[in-house]
Amino acid sequence: MAETALTNAGDSLERIEGWRGIAADWSSDQRAFKNVSWGKAMMWIFLLSDTFIFSCFLLSYMTARMSTTVPWPNPSEVFALTLGGQHIPLILIAIMTFVLISSSGTMAMAVNFGYRRDRAKTAVLMLITAALGATFVGMQAFEWTKLIMEGVRPWANPWGAAQFGSSFFMITGFHGTHVTFGVIFLIAIARKVWRGDFDVERRGFFTSRKGHYEIVEIMGLYWHFVDLVWVFIFAFFYLW
């Protein structure tokens, strides 16, 4: 348990503390993100832009919900399931949340084992992450099917404000798409790890560049972001 992996994130660079350090980095030549590789920096900037997209979705949902004069359907009731004769509110969403959090946990450990160059454990943990992600998408498909059968449409639903359907399909649909693409990329990179591409520095199919184990961490950033977005959707859409 106590073993740790040391990784090299670039050149050894002096760092000034606090705001003076930030000003020094940003005013220096060529690179603001000194020891951060371009791949990781670009993933962070992509995630920042994605943050704004999801913010806009949640904001439009907030605006619709606050300005409607028709009562909003109670998500606690809408997403309730009857399991074993018991009526449990919001249970499917709770299970989906736990599945996604677990996938984040396995992903974090995959990153760690990747930096230790433990190929088998990294690949297996990534595949578990992908499997949990696929489970999440499957449960979401079940939820969509259930709601559509009950008559929820983007323009109407049996319980109240019409905007409920459009907000629901837009927000969870966009998030589910993110999860789906994450699963695809997880499997692709797990295959490369398993094959040992990053140990023998095999060149990539598209870019002809050598890969590094850092790609596992960059993939992890995307995956954790998907989990992060779900935290906000869970709070604002399902619990509010």
Add this chain to the structure above:
Amino acid sequence: MADAVVHLEGQQPSLRIHAHDARAAGATHAKGQQHPIKLYLVVWGWLFVLSTCSYLVDYFGLHGYLRWSLILLFMVLKAGLIVAVFMHMAWERLALTYAILLPPVLVLVFVAIMVLESDYTHLIRVISFALPT
């Protein structure tokens, strides 16, 4: 090969490693992301606890300001744990951390604008489309 792998043996408490890592990051930052697996398991456990808590808020049907403040509290704690530990933001260089974490804060301005706007829309709808009594 730039990536050096070192296995530290022994019983080093995870938190001490991190306090040390955070402080020494300025001098020897080249070490990058070195964290024991235990840290991830602890965070994982906390995320489960916090998710359960936010589910229980709904299960017990709490209402009003108590409900909203609890939901927001658990949400912020979960988001903070994911970004800081799982995404390693706690150990990144400040220039990157601020560049990524400050812009989303501005979304709160957008939220304030849309709250005012939707209150106004709601008012107009109530006045104009009032059901005949």
